Amino acid sequence: MRLQKYLAHAGVASRRAAEEIVRAGRVTLDGAVVTDPARDVPDDGSVAVRVDGRDVAPVRETVVFAVHKPAGVVSTARDTHGRPTVVGLVPAGERRLYPVGRLDADTTGLLLLTDDGALADLLTHPRYEVPKTYVATVAGGRVGPAALQRLREGVELDDGPTLPATVEQPRPGELRITLREGRKRQVRRMCRAVGHPVRALRRVRMGPLELGRLAPGEWRALDGREVAALRDAARPPADRP
Structure with a gap:
């Protein structure tokens, strides 16, 4: 297994960040400094891997x-x-x-x-804006065009405007909203801001x-x-x- 992948799977950092850590000379294998992120490392614990002098646990299958x-x-x-x-x-x-x-x-x-x-x-x-899709049942019946447009273009909240969102209305009083950010209680706050408080909320998708x-x-x-x-x-x- 390549060293940068080993570190990522061990939870040290993402692969990109792990590559930078290795190139900076912060990683040792059996006490020797290694600066090549593509260096092969056995995943059975037979080689002592350390970052900044601290042991990295052997990679095991994650779930x-x-x-x-x-x-x-x-x-x-x-x-x-x-x-x-x-x-x-x-x-x-x-x-x-x-x-x-x-x-x-x-x-x-x-x-x-x-x-x-x-x-x-x-x-x-x-940074990665992984999309997350929610189905919201809202008060007030059918959501009008003006409110839908506000949700799509961005709603001004107390912590700043939201990013543009994908919003569909499959039936009156139900919205399917896809966000690329994850603020606290964001869907509920957005819907309340346009006059349609959420009565029930379910997340149905994360990325793929x-x-x-x-x-x-x-x-x-x-x-x-x-x-x-x-x-x-x-x-x-x-x-x-």
């Missing part, structure tokens, strides 16, 4: 779960108030899983859990991955092709195949 988060479940690994958490929905075993982004307790739908910290960072970093037929509380492990597609979605457009 990514797609979960249909039910209402009332919080998007954290632990909750100080004793509420059920999304991590408790999957067979984590001894793995330390991280939610990829968050959904508030009242919002349902697609959430990813993984022990691949580098992948989680890529999917949530604002759809919620599909998962029922609330159900999960499935993603296969290698799906994980690769997520990584591609989190790369700058110029770097994508």
Whole structure:
């Protein structure tokens, strides 16, 4: 396995950042400084890999779960108030899983859990604008053209204007909204700003991955092709195949 990939899969940094770390001479293999990111490294722990003098754990197969988060479940690994958490929905075993982004307790739908910290960072970093699609049931019946245009072009919120969004209205009182940013309770705030507060909200897509037929509380492990597609979605457009 190439060194930059080894570091990325170990959660040290993204592949691009790992390459820079290696070239800067911050990585040693069995005590010898290595500056070639393409250097082969066995993934069985037989070589001591260190970054800035700290050991990097041997690469092991990572997991990514797609979960249909039910209402009332919080998007954290632990909750100080004793509420059920999304991590408790999957067979984590001894793995330390991280939610990829968050959904508030009242919002349902697609959430990813993984022990691949580098992948989680890529999917949530604002730079990459990974699209996320929500279906919102809103008050006030049919949303008029002026309100739809505001949602599409950007809504002024207390933390600044939103980026342009893709907004469709499949039926009166239901909106399908695709965002390329992830502010706190953003869909709810946008809809309230145009006079149509959200009554129910569900995330149905993240990048290339759809919620599909998962029922609330159900999960499935993603296969290698799906994980690769997520990584591609989190790369700058110029770097994508």
